[in-house]
Amino acid sequence: MAAPEIEVNDVEAPAVDPVEGAVAALREKFPDLTDDPRPNYTGLMVPPDQLLAVAGELKNQLGFEYLSSVTGADLIEDDKMEVIYHTYNLEKGGGAVVLKTQVGRSNPEVPSLSNMWEGANFQEREAYDLLGINFEGHPDMRRILMWDGFVGHPLRKDWKEAFWEGDEKPFKSRWPGGEVFRAEERNAFGKNVKYPVDWAFNAESLTDTDDEIYGGLTIQRQQAKTDIRTDNVTVNIGPQHPSTHGVFRMVVTMDGETITDLQPVMGYLHRNHEKIGERNTFLGNIPYTDRLDYLSSMSNNHGYVLAIEKLLGVTPPERAEWIRILMVELTRMVNHLWALGFLLNDIGALQTPMLYLTIERELILDLFEATSGTRMMCNYMRFGGLAYDLPREVRGQEIYKFLDELVLERLPKIMDELDYYISGNEIIRERSIGIGVLTREQAINYSTCGPVLRGSGVKYDVRKAEPYSYYEHLDFDIPTESAGDVYARYWVRVKEMYESLRILRQVLPHLKETDGARTHADDKPAYAIRVPKGGDAYGRVENPKGELGYYVMTKPKGTNPERYHIRAPSFINLTPLGLMSRGDKIADLVVVLGSIDIVLGETDR
Amino acid sequence: MYGIGIVKGLRTTMKHFIRTYTVDWNFSDKLTEENLLERQSLKSAAGIISVNYPDEKLPMPERFRFVPFLVMNDPAPGQKAGDDWCTSCGICAKVCPPQCIWIERGKLPNGRPKPQPEQFYIDIDICMNCGYCSEFCPFDAIKMDHDYELASYDRSSAHIHDKERLSKPISYWRAIAPERAAGEEAIRTAEEEAKAAKKAARGKK
Ligand code: SF4
Ligand code: SF4
Numbered sequence: 001m002a003a004p005e006i007e008v009n010d011v012e013a014p015a016v017d018p019v020e021g022a023v024a025a026l027r028e029k030f031p032d033l034t035d036d037p038r039p040n041y042t043g044l045m046v047p048p049d050q051l052l053a054v055a056g057e058l059k060n061q062l063g064f065e066y067l068s069s070v071t072g073a074d075l076i077e078d079d080k081m082e083v084i085y086h087t088y089n090l091e092k093g094g095g096a097v098v099l100k101t102q103v104g105r106s107n108p109e110v111p112s113l114s115n116m117w118e119g120a121n122f123q124e125r126e127a128y129d130l131l132g133i134n135f136e137g138h139p140d141m142r143r144i145l146m147w148d149g150f151v152g153h154p155l156r157k158d159w160k161e162a163f164w165e166g167d168e169k170p171f172k173s174r175w176p177g178g179e180v181f182r183a184e185e186r187n188a189f190g191k192n193v194k195y196p197v198d199w200a201f202n203a204e205s206l207t208d209t210d211d212e213i214y215g216g217l218t219i220q221r222q223q224a225k226t227d228i229r230t231d232n233v234t235v236n237i238g239p240q241h242p243s244t245h246g247v248f249r250m251v252v253t254m255d256g257e258t259i260t261d262l263q264p265v266m267g268y269l270h271r272n273h274e275k276i277g278e279r280n281t282f283l284g285n286i287p288y289t290d291r292l293d294y295l296s297s298m299s300n301n302h303g304y305v306l307a308i309e310k311l312l313g314v315t316p317p318e319r320a321e322w323i324r325i326l327m328v329e330l331t332r333m334v335n336h337l338w339a340l341g342f343l344l345n346d347i348g349a350l351q352t353p354m355l356y357l358t359i360e361r362e363l364i365l366d367l368f369e370a371t372s373g374t375r376m377m378c379n380y381m382r383f384g385g386l387a388y389d390l391p392r393e394v395r396g397q398e399i400y401k402f403l404d405e406l407v408l409e410r411l412p413k414i415m416d417e418l419d420y421y422i423s424g425n426e427i428i429r430e431r432s433i434g435i436g437v438l439t440r441e442q443a444i445n446y447s448t449c450g451p452v453l454r455g456s457g458v459k460y461d462v463r464k465a466e467p468y469s470y471y472e473h474l475d476f477d478i479p480t481e482s483a484g485d486v487y488a489r490y491w492v493r494v495k496e497m498y499e500s501l502r503i504l505r506q507v508l509p510h511l512k513e514t515d516g517a518r519t520h521a522d523d524k525p526a527y528a529i530r531v532p533k534g535g536d537a538y539g540r541v542e543n544p545k546g547e548l549g550y551y552v553m554t555k556p557k558g559t560n561p562e563r564y565h566i567r568a569p570s571f572i573n574l575t576p577l578g579l580m581s582r583g584d585k586i587a588d589l590v591v592v593l594g595s596i597d598i599v600l601g602e603t604d605r
Numbered sequence: 606m607y608g609i610g611i612v613k614g615l616r617t618t619m620k621h622f623i624r625t626y627t628v629d630w631n632f633s634d635k636l637t638e639e640n641l642l643e644r645q646s647l648k649s650a651a652g653i654i655s656v657n658y659p660d661e662k663l664p665m666p667e668r669f670r671f672v673p674f675l676v677m678n679d680p681a682p683g684q685k686a687g688d689d690w691c692t693s694c695g696i697c698a699k700v701c702p703p704q705c706i707w708i709e710r711g712k713l714p715n716g717r718p719k720p721q722p723e724q725f726y727i728d729i730d731i732c733m734n735c736g737y738c739s740e741f742c743p744f745d746a747i748k749m750d751h752d753y754e755l756a757s758y759d760r761s762s763a764h765i766h767d768k769e770r771l772s773k774p775i776s777y778w779r780a781i782a783p784e785r786a787a788g789e790e791a792i793r794t795a796e797e798e799a800k801a802a803k804k805a806a807r808g809k810k
Contacts, residue, residue: 170699180707180726182765284702287735352618359654373670373749379735387740391666392784396642421617425610527700527741 018092022062026097030054036100040535041553043084043098051101052111055085059116063089064097066460067113067447069538069549069567070123072131074105076157081108081133084551086538086567090444090458093465096538103133112138119447122575130155130274145267145604154272168560169280214251232260235586239268243346243590246600250577250589257585262578266571269604277564282308282383282529285564290377293570293602295338298331298368299543301381306468307539307550311531314384314521319514321470323386326403326507327371327378328469328541329500330364333411335544336493337361339597343490344422346594347431353422360414363395363406370394383529385520390511400512407504415497423494432486436580436592439484446576449569450546451496452596455489457482462542476503486595493597530557545569545597568605570598625653667782670736670749672729672766679774686772690746693722697738697747705731706738725768729755745789751781 023044027033030050036043046054058064064087073082085099103110112135114120124135125144132153135141143150152159165171214234238249247268253261273292277285289304290297302324309315316324338361341354365375370391372380380387394402422428438448443456453460461478463471479495481488534556540549546569553563573596581592641661656663678687698706705728711719738747750773757763779786 169702169704171704174698174704174707180724180728180765182728182730182761280702281700283700283737287702287733287737349614356617356621362654369669370666371668373666373668373736374734377734387736388668391668394666417617421610421614425614426607427611429610525740527696527737 018063018089018094019097022058022064022089022097025062026054026057029057038535040533042536043100046099046101048101048103048110051099052113052116054099055087055113055116058087058097058099062097063091066090066444067117067119068096068449068540068547069551069565070113070120070127071551071565071567072127072133072155073553073563073565074131074155074157075102076105078102079105081105081131083110083127083133085113086549086551088465090460090465093460095466098538108133109136110134111136114138117447118442118445119572119575122571123447126571129153130272132156143267145270147267155275155278167279169284237589239265244593245342245598246603248593248598248600248603250593252581252586252589254586257587259581259584259586259589262581262589264574264577266574266600267604269600271605273605274564274566278561281527281559282531282561283527285561286381287377287379290379291601292566292568292605293335293543293545293548293599294376295599296331296335296544297376297378298327298380299541299548301378302328302469303539303541303543303548304550305381305383305539306541307537307552308383308529308531310537310539311533311535311552311554312383312529316385316521317518319389319511319517320385320519320521322507322510322514323390323519324381324469325471325474326504326511327368327380329503329507330367332500332544333497334361334364335597336497337414339544339594340418340490340493343486343591343594343597344428346590347428349422349425349428353418357414357418360410363410367394367402367406382520382525384522385518385525387525389519400508400515403508403511407501407508411497411501415494415501419494423491428490429487431588431591432490432595433483435486435584435588436595437483437485438576438580440482442576442579443484446579448546448573448576450543450573451489451492452546452573454478454480455492455595456484462540462547466540468539468541474503474506486591489595528559530559531555532557534558536563540567543569545599545602546573566602566605568602570596570600570602571605574598574603665751665781667785669751670734670739671753672732672734672750672755673727673736673738673747673771674750674773674777675725675768675771676746676748676775676778677772679776686769687774689721689768689772690744690775691722691725691742692720692744692746693718693725694743697742700737700741702735702737703731703733705729722768725771727766727771728764729766730760730764745793748778748782 026044030046030053032047032050033054034045036045044054055067059067066088067085068088069084069086071084073084075082080102081104082100082102086096087099088094088096101110108131110133112120112124114124114135115137121138121140122144124138125140125142127133128135128138128141129143129146130153142148146154154161232253232255234251234253236249236251238244239247244250249265249268251263251265252259273288276288280288286301286304289300292300337357341357344353345351368378368380369375370393372378372387390399392399397405438446438452438456440457443453443458448456449460457480459478459480462468463476464478476499479492479499481491531554534554536551536553538549538551540547542548547567548569549567551563551565551567552561554561577593577596581589584592641656642664676690678690680687693708693710695708695710698704698708707724707726707728708722709724711721711723713719734749736749739749775786
């Protein structure tokens with residue numbers, strides 16, 4: 001792709017690539033930094049004792065103030081653990097400055113960045129939980145996805161589950177021997193747990209893990225603002241609660257009705273997607289990505305195929321790119337229609353607006369079904385193209401006629417209607433203005449992304465900052481709002497949908513023009529895909545919920561990823577939930593949560 | 606003015622409420638199977654657009670995919686099963702992401718592998734309906750079904766489909782996906798013709 005066109009905050013495109021400039025400045029100041037020595041890997045190797053200084057320089061002096069992703073990797077062959085940081089420049093856009101630091105595998109300790117970037121908080125906890133990397137100075141080093149009594153760190157390469165069959169798919173047992181067994185019988189209840197060697201049950205050794213959660217809450221009895229003496233009450237909301245959008249739990253301390261502190265508890269839907277992905281073939285992972293944020297499977301596919309396409313060095317043909325944009329933008333519509341519907345639900349406009357919005361969503365899902373075969377688990381994109389071309393008909397209507405009618409008539413109509421009867425509604429405004437406020441600095445510091453970041457006045461969108469696919473050829477704006485409250489996030493979503501419609505209108509003529517052209521780079525898509533040179537790649541897209549990133553490490557000629565990490569917007573956007581809801585009433589909590597828009601399939605992975 | 610937003614909201618709800626009756630007016634109270642598609646088209650899909658399942662069912666698009674089936678020849682009169690198309694090459698078992706396909710390859714009397722499966726199982730509990738098996742089968746021998754009503758009372762015995770349960774005649778595939786079946790058939794004939802032409806050319810030499 002040509003050099004990315006930078007338009008963020010209307011700054012002129014700088015002569016020097018911001019990433020190269022920053023890397024050069026860092027190397028001058030810290031002579032110990034080296035490039036990643038492995039072939040086809042990118043990033044700066046930072047000795048662990050200099051990490052804080054380097055990150056501080058990057059954040060405060062060089063303008064890379066956004067820490068997007070923190071993750072670890074188990075390098076079992078070198079007996080090392082690695083932590084990988086992706087930082088971005090919000091003003092100038094462009095690529096990432098990638099920092100990597102390696103420590104010994106037996107007792108890995110890395111300084112925590114969570115005091116510098118609050119956004120590292122949950123991500124470091126995740127790396128601790130799944131890989132056993134200890135972050136020194138982290139305020140709350142607990143497990144986050146696995147249950148608290150779990151022994152071991154499942155993403156380590158030498159960790160094996162109870163019914164381990166092999167390190168890599170395809171497993172040998174299925175063909176030509178054909179020994180059939182039911183998955184459920186092998187994992188019979190009670191037998192699917194692997195106990196550590198010489199472990200014996202001892203009730204006293206069990207800690208009540210809830211104590212730790214409650215202990216983490218700040219009790220502010222003395223600071224009650226009113227004259228009325230009230231007791232603090234701690235309440236559990238979820239995990240089985242219709243307003244938590246899935247199996248999500250919040251432990252809330254309240255002074256009267258006012259929230260004084262909140263701890264999110266998650267992991268109830270955890271299935272270790274990353275471990276599954278590391279065993280699975282590159283191709284086999286595409287349908288699994290559908291199940292992350294199951295409302296926007298098309299964009300999930302897109303991010304993953306972009307990352308692998310970088311490793312394979314293939315480019316999809318023109319028609320495939322246009323269809324990808326069509327699908328991804330329609331997915332944004334689908335997601336926002338759903339998110340707004342449920343936000344209104346949470347506010348108290350129970351069901352009615354949501355069902356009106358769902359009608360349009362159904363029409364788009366029908367298109368997805370006719371195109372890819374399934375409404376939600378689309379599994380539509382392939383490395384170097386698409387699984388199929390557009391269908392000839394949808395709902396008994398010729399495809400282009402259907403698309404024209406959908407994009408030019410039905411969707412704008414429902415948007416205008418929504419705007420007409422919701423945006424000015426007094427109850428909605430009362431319930432959402434000034435609620436769940438996140439300032440611009442906080443939004444950046446907490447690594448939030450998507451509508452949450454833009455609702456706090458940061459003009460950042462991956463489609464503009466680091467354009468992928470054909471986005472640089474399309475004309476659209478990034479809507480922002482400066483208030484940072486629930487209403488601002490609502491507005492950003494509404495405006496984003498109008499922008500999506502604008503993009504779709506530009507895409508339609510290209511689709512008609514390229515009708516009949518090929519949609520895949522290869523004549524016959526291969527199934528045994530190998531990455532010839534190995535290396536690492538980070539593919540990121542602007543998912544409806546925010547920046548969705550796939551970090552993939554692979555060995556030369558590998559058929560499986562060596563490391564496969566997902567930067568999940570739903571997960572990271574939850575980091576400031578406590579901050580946003582503090583001081584609000586308990587009834588506003590579900591509204592704040594609804595305005596973040598999470599999907600638990602992605603949060604828990 | 607304060608309160609105007611609420612009035613607007615009520616107006617919209619009223620409009621939608623009235624619109625739920627236009628379907629009845631437009632189709633003069635005859636909700637038949639024939640006009641289902643018309644009722645569901647973009648022009649008239651407003652107000653009530655729900656379908657009275659299971660009395661009415663939306664037609665499945667050709668590409669719709671649900672748990673796969675195995676293709677066999679149409680059985681001869683009086684026979685229960687025709688010849689399998691599957692050659693037990695094992696590609697689907699290797700490409701299946703959750704690996705829910707088990708194939709037992711048959712043996713010929715002389716000990717050589719038989720190009721037909723002895724047994725073929727799919728655990729539909731873990732099949733994720735991704736469609737890879739049918740996408741990558743080189744013999745068009747496994748196809749995604751349109752039959753989504755698979756609920757049963759006993760999941761421990763009914764959810765592993767064996768070869769008998771999986772096999773369906775090719776005429777069924779032609780019925781549910783005429784366009785795709787025709788396309789595949791054209792490719793197969795072309796390939797066979799090319800092969801025959803090659804053979805003939807070699808024979809002449
Ligand atoms: S890929 Fe096709 S021919 Fe090969 S085993 Fe599977 S169904 Fe049979
Ligand atoms: S549809 Fe996918 S999961 Fe199901 S049997 Fe075929 S390849 Fe396996």
